[in-house]
Amino acid sequence: MAVSYRAQVATAFEVLADGLAPFVDDRMSTAYPDEDWVLMAATKLGKRRDVLVSLSDPHFQLEVINRWWGPAFAAVLGEDMRQTITDLRTARNHWAHPDEDHPFDLDYALRVHQWVEDVLRACASPEADHVVALADQLRWDGVRDQAREKGMSEADALMEQLTELQKAYDELNAHLAEARAAARSATGRQRAVARQLAELQSQYAAVSGLRDEYLALRRQLDEERTKREALLQDTTAVREQLARAEAVLDGLQEESTSLRQQLATTRASLSDVDPAETEAGRRWIWLITALVVVMGVVIVLASELPR
Structure with a gap:
């Protein structure tokens, strides 16, 4: 059975959420100063009223960035980050709903870490350095796992x-x-x-x-x-x-x-x-x-x- 790095990807998403929370709040508050933007976003994204929406949820953060890209985020992140946001949304969905067709092997896990770092650097978050350290540890984990699997x-x-x-x-x-x-x-x-x-x-x-x-x-x-x-x-x-x-x-x-x-x-x-x-x-x-x-x-x- 192939080694899965799903746990390491989960940690990367946690760091992403920590870094994105103040950035998303600042950009949405600036774009919609007269509204409770979290409630507005939850409503327009079709969230159920009985489900708590959290600004610290990376899934919600990425949905907000994607939905309000033009008015709130494009000017700061730049057009080249839009595909990265899409890639992270896809990766987060694969993480939340695992299946055999989308394994979190070393190659994919490293790419997710790179996407997280790219987004955090684009929004000037100090958490980007934390992701770099996680990616270094992930590479070492990959070497050790490969050595153990192949004897x-x-x-x-x-x-x-x-x-x-x-x-x-x-x-x-x-x-x-x-x-x-x-x-x-x-x-x-x-x-x-x-x-x-x-x-x-x-x-x-x-x-x-x-x-x-x-x-x-x-x-x-x-x-x-x-x-x-x-x-x-x-x-x-x-x-x-x-x-x-x-x-x-x-x-x-x-x-x-x-x-x-x-x-x-x-x-x-x-x-x-x-x-x-x-x-x-x-x-x-x-x-x-x-x-x-x-x-x-x-x-x-x-x-x-x-x-």
Whole structure:
């Protein structure tokens, strides 16, 4: 039976609710100063009178943001957050009504944590840092669960995860190259360039966050110093993975400057196009985040090996 991370997702939604409560109250009170907005919203959303509506309920918060997006939230959150709100509403429904078709595996749980962080940062909530810590712990849980399921050491599970992420990285990089080629063609140029812009924005955001991810991982590893000893069983494998990880990291850092220039050029060619974030773009930023975390683990582990 596959490991479920439904409990970790529940915790992420609790943090989301804590961060959103004052923000939703402020925006709705500003938009409707002469009304009891909670009662008004509950009525228009069709809530039963005998069911208590709470501002601390993430389901109610997300419904309110979605329903009153234009008058109360669009100006602050920005259009790119609207899809994220939709994704969180879907995830919350899957959490509340679990079924076999929507398992909370590690991949989906990590995406939910990323969506929660994105929304909390968009509304300037300090709870965003709490979600980052939860996501770091979730990644460690995933490594340990994978090691236990497959009967391998945590170091081997970590190396396997890195290999899988590097493979996915290569595949997405190929897709991005295809998008760039399509953008240079005459047919469908506007749509291709819009898609390219969204993917470049996601890629650049991920590359720009490398240092913060690495520093956060170092802090986490310092707290788990006693557990790290068990991961140092196969120094040869760690060194080999480190070499590959450092090569990918160097490539990402070089690409950061190039992406900045490409973003400027692409935006200039889209004066009348409103690009939307694509599924490929969202997959890209999640992949880079996960890849950086795993590379960070390998780099820190290898730095402590005897030379």
